[in-house]
Structures are given as C-alpha cells and as structure tokens.
Amino acid sequence: MRISGVPLARRCLATLALWATAAATLAAPTPALAAPGGGGAEPGSLTGYAFDTCAAPAQEVMDAWRLSSPYAGIGIYVGGSNRLCDQPELDADWVGTQQRRGWHLLPLWVGPQASCSGYPDVMSSDVAGAGREGRREAAAAVSTARGLGIGRGSTLYYDLEDYDIAPDDCRRAALSFLSGWTKALRGSGYRSGVYSNIAAAITSLDYANRVSRGSYAMPDDIWFAWDNGRSDVRTDKRVLSDEWDDHDRVHQYALDVTQAFGGYPMVVDANWVDVGRGSVAPRSRPLCRGVDVDLRRYPTLGKGRSGDAVRAAQCLLRRQGVLKAPLTGRYDARTAAAVGKAQRRLDLPETGRLTRSTWTALLARGGQPLLKVGDTGTGVLRLQRALTAALGRPVRIDGVVDKGTARAVAAYQRKVGLPATGVVTPEVWDSLT
Template sequence: MPFSDRARRTLTVLALLATGVGLAAPAQAASGGKGDPGSLTGYAFDTHTAPAQEVMDAWRLESPYAGIGIYIGGSNRLMDQPELDADWVSTQQRQGWHLLPLWVGPQASCSGYADVMSADLATAQQQGRAQAAAAVDTARGLGIGRGSTLYYDLEDYDIAPDDCRQAALSFVSGWTKALHSSGYRSGVYSNIAAAITSLDYADRVSPGSYAMPDDIWFAWGNGRSDVRTDDRVQGNRWDDHDRAHQYALDISQTYGGQTLTIDANWVDVGRGSVAPRSRPLCRGVDVDLRRYPTLRAGRSGEAVRAAQCLLRHTHHTKAPITGRYDARTTAAVRKAQRKLDLPETGRITRATWTALLAQGSRPLLKVGDTGAPVLRLQRALTAALGRATPIDGVVTKRTAKAVKAFQVKQGLAPTGVVTDDVWAALRNI
C-alpha cells in the first residue's frame, strides 16, 4: 500500500528519532533445520489452516507450489488447526513440501487488534522474547527443529507514530534475539509499507540499534512472482536469498479437484535453488547439447560421442567412445531400442535420444527442485521438443514452461509439474 504523507515525513527524520535497545544482533543461526523452508527459489502458498492430507496430496501433484506457509500459533491466530500436528508436519516433509511456520501474536500498539504489544520499548522487547519462547516450544512440539526460520506475522499498522513504530522494532528485536539464542532463525512477515519499510530504514540509519530478522516476507499484491522491491526497501541486508514475496492475496485455486483460498508467494530462501555441482557422465564428453540430431552409421563428431557416452552410462554397451558411428554403436543402439520398446532401426532418432536421456529415477519435480534428475529432464525435453531448454540442473520457470509444452504435445494436463506420467511419456514419445 502507498505511504501516507505523515509516514513520508516521519521517514525523513527517522534517523534522528530512532531509539533502539542498544544491542547489536547476534550471529545468525545456522540454516537447514528440520521443518524449515530449507533452500528454495520457487512458489509457495499460505493459508490460515493446515489443509487435509487429501488436499496436500492433490496440490503436490498438480500445483506449481513447492512450499506452504502455515500458522503454528499466537494470540491473534483466528482459526483453529484441527489438522496441524507433528504427524502432519512429518508427512509433508517426507512428500517434499517446504514449510514456512508463522506465528501471529500481539500486534503493533497503534493497531486495532484485540491483543497488542506495549508502547514502552523495554516492555515490547520483553514481549517479543516471550513470544519467541512460545513459538519455539510450539515448533519443537511439531518437529520443527533448530536452524528453522520462524516468521512473526506483524500485520499492517501506521509507521508514522514514533512510539508505535519504535515499539514494534523493539518487539521484533526481542523476537530475533530470543530465536537466535534458541538456535532458530528469525523471519518477519508484514505489509511492505509497514514493518518491512520500518525495519529496512532503521537498519540503514541506525545500524546495530535493533536486532534485524534473518529473512523478510513482504505482502505486496503486485502480481509479480519475484522478490524485487521498490524504494521502500533500499538496503541490501536481505539480498542473499533472504526474502519471500506474497504477490497475490485471497485467490481461489483448484488442483486435483481440491479448492483452497490462498495467498500466493515467490520464495527465495536458504541458499536458494542453485545448480548442483555435476560430474560429466563420461570423462571429456559433453552430453548437454543444444540439439540432439538424428544419427546413423557413418556419422562422426561430438553428438556421436554424446550418444556413445549415454549408451555406456545406461549399460547398453562397453564399447569405447570414439566419436565414430560404427558397427558396435549400431548394435548398441539396437539393443537399447529393444529394451526401451522402440523400433529397432539402429539409428538414433528423436525418440531414442529422449528415452536414453530420460533413463533413471522418476522423482516428482517442480519449480525450485535441483539435482541430477533435473539435468536428465532438461536434456530429454531438449530432445523431445526439438529446441534448447537450458540445462543447468534447476527447475526454473523456463523449465516448467518447457514441461507444459511437452505435456500439451503428449495430451497431458499442462501443469508444469513432472510426474510419473511425464517421465513415462519421455521414454515413449
């Protein structure tokens, strides 16, 4: 939401008025705890109540979302959580969901909520510590362990009044320090024009006065699935995979016949979804081609070397990699085609390339996933579609777009999610 005139005037003099608690933030807690979002650059949704398991299962298979924000407690949590317990958390983790735990306790002293924090700075900081202790106890009971990021939901408020703004900063400072002392990471969710703006400004004009959260999660319904901000966040503290953006609010979506009203988010946390360090399938051979041409006896070159590498890697031959499409290569291709239920032509066609490239495990993949199976997917899509798909080991939006194109071509629902049906189609185009 836009700044009020009063808020703009306040921000211009905030450097002179900022009053902190005089202690710098402690070192950040280690990331990667059980139950936290982990490392992800991708889509997430949040909803007030933990969905039933049949909903989570359907959305895992058909929705683009890899993460879910869920309210684990707090005095201003409005909805009960009949589904949420340690078994629910454990089940989602096993299925590959990234969890973003939210705590919604006392709100800003100038807000209209039933439970508000004190306007006194020292008291507000102690309240923040107390809320962190309660959140940690609840998180531990749910199996959300040390190293996890717990997000405080600080709803919209007017950042112009000094006492209200500074008390909220002190509260968040206490929240952050207490979480760090317990081995957790601190996150804050808020409107970009409220707590997020206030935190950024205080961090720039009065560094060290308040303990800053490790991650920010900003609500800004601009419809853009990214973590870019405008001039309301000018510092660089949260530039290294420390942001989540709630870009669409209160939308109704249906996947697998299951409908939810959600907020949609783009999340970039942990280390982000980064390309894996991959070893070549065969020493000195590049199998990541921009195109996979039809090959037959008599051909030679790098594409032949790539094909011979794949035939060795998939245990269809032990012949050396020569770069020449000879009789042994033809025999190996026929053997592979026979095992893959393809016509035994001895030529490497689009279908043969695709099936060879896709061979291996069949994990469910969506935006944000990384690793060797993603490399296989991207290579196979390049062969199947006849156009280059970036081969970097990360399912990006561009990769998901290629998956959708392939699904349409094969008569599958264009979800962009790589399910067992997609892997099967890649092996049988």
C-alpha cells in the same frame, strides 16, 4: 494473510465450503509421491512458489496439490494470540508427513500486534516493555515449533499486520518487539523472519537498518505482502538496504485467490520464495570422462556420422550397458547395434538409427522423482536433456527447475496430451522414456 477479523474468517469458511463441494464429487486420491526424507530445518533452501492459507489442509488436499500445483512450500500458522483459525489437522504427524512428501514449511506466529493497531491483542507502547514481550513470544513460538517437529535452524516468521508507522512510540515499540523476537530466536538456535505489508513493518525495518544501524536486531528473512502479481523478490524504494539480498526474502504477490489442483479448490495467498541458499545447481559430474552430453540439440544420427553428438550418444549407450566399445565419436556398426539393442529395451522401433524418440528415452532413463520449480539434482539434469531432445529446441541444462524449465515441461505435456501443469510426475517420465 490478513488476520483482521472478517477477511480471514471468510477465507476459512470459503475453503471449507470448497472442500465440501470437491469431496461430494471426488474420491480421495492416493498418489505415489517420491520425496526426500523428513526432518531438517524449515523451510530450508528454495527458489520457487509457496502458498499460505488459513488452516493446515487435510492430507488428501496436500497430496493432490503436491502432484498438480506449482507450489513447493506452504505457510502455516503455528500459533499466537491473534491466530483466528482453528488447526484441527496441524500436529507433529502432519508436519512430519509434509516433510517426507517434500514440502517446504514456512511457520508463522501471529501474536500481539502494534500498539496503535486495532487488533484484539496488542503489544506495549513502551519500548523496553515491547522488547521483553517480543522475547516472550519467541520463547512460546520455539516451544510450539519443537512440539511440531520444526527443529533448530528453522526460520520462524512473526506476522505483524498493517499499522501506522508514522507515530514514533508505535513504530519504535514495534521495532523493539521484533528485535527482542529476533534475539531470542537466535539464542534458541532458530532463525528470525518477519512477515508484514511492505509499507508497514518491512519499510520500518529497512529504514531503521539504514539510518540507525545496530539499534535493533534485524530479522534474518523478510516476508513482504505486496499484491502486484509479480512472482519475484524485487522491491521498490521502500526497501533500499542490502540486508536481505542474499536469499533472504519471500514475496506474497497475490492475495485471496481461489485455485484448484487435483480437484481440490482453496482460497490462498501466492508467494515467491528465495530463502536459504536458494535452489542451487548441483555439482555436475560428467557421465563419461571427457564427454559432454549437455547438447543444445540432439540430432538424428546414423552410420557414417561422427563428432561430439555421436560421442555423447556412445556415452549414454555405455551407461545403459548396451555398448562396451571405446567412445570413438564415429557411428560405426557396433554403435548402430547398440542403438538397436537399446531400442528393443525401450520398446521403440529397432532401426539402429538414433532418432529423437531414442535420444529422449536414453536421456530420461533412470529414477522418476516428482519435480517442480525449485527442485534441483541429477534428476533435473536428465529431465532438461530429455526435454531438449523431445522438443527439438534448447532447454537450459543446469540441474535447477526454474520457470523456464517448468514452461518447457508444460509445452511437452501439451505435445503428448497430458495436463499442462509444469510439474514432472511419473506420467511425464513414462512418456519421455
């Protein structure tokens, strides 16, 4: 994220140059994106990937990355005196569009920096004065967020860059500033977040919380920069308290990397996000009472077979409207006829035997939501069951797209000749069904 002059400015110029190169060879895509409705608190609940970059990307770039990248969230610089990048794209329409597309937004405010730093605008070294400044910055950030359509309940992250935490006056003033930021945000109905190098403000906050609990208001979330290449929220001895152990962390684990998705390259920082309630498994209702369709394997079945797998198949056939008989667990003539009818509907060879491809299509049949790491719901359950059948090996069936599910998606994509992105697009659903 680094706001210090040249590195971030270079990132902006590099990204613009990359976009220009891509635009010379690509027509802007117009993907059909399935997404929930817009609005609500940001970034909401997510356990997954996010990226941040200097300026809000153009819509065609956001759409291409939504379809092809692993990222479900984006960090956006919404304002502050030390924000270096212009934001020609960033307005309420842009924010609303990303919310409707299903992006999780992590709003960043980059105002005065530590009094002992060398940034263009610094906070007071006086503890009381710094606290007042923190409250003023929070008020400005809230006003900007509201104007952009980022409403109450959202977490606003203060970007406090590297500084020497050894001098008492600088460290205490920074803690007072962040305490004022946190109190004012909460008073306005927002949540407080702090972004910093793990060795700077994050270490200072953790230490103050442990040795002087109550002296400063602690932020609700911490966002720590630690370029260790690990997409997780584990820390080391620099964060020892349990203050931020309940889905309250973002880890910026890779800095200034060039990545391209959907033909659009950008220079970004990569983050692993665990916020809100995290990505929580949905409450699963059985498709048919007393029948478990979440099997470790979906075997080939034919007349004469019996057992739980047959009962699961009969449940799926009933859900598809091709079987009205009781769920006996016996693969009888009526079950075989229903399988044949389903195969006709699915444009599969009409054998009356329940093959791997028939299992896969029956399990996947339904809506076609865009899914990636962090997504949850009944569509994910259908996906995980279908992948278990299609790959012939167990895939965890819990309704949450985690890294393991994404790896299984990529394996299936390689198997059928699709780009191995790990993102479930309509093409993946079409192949499964």
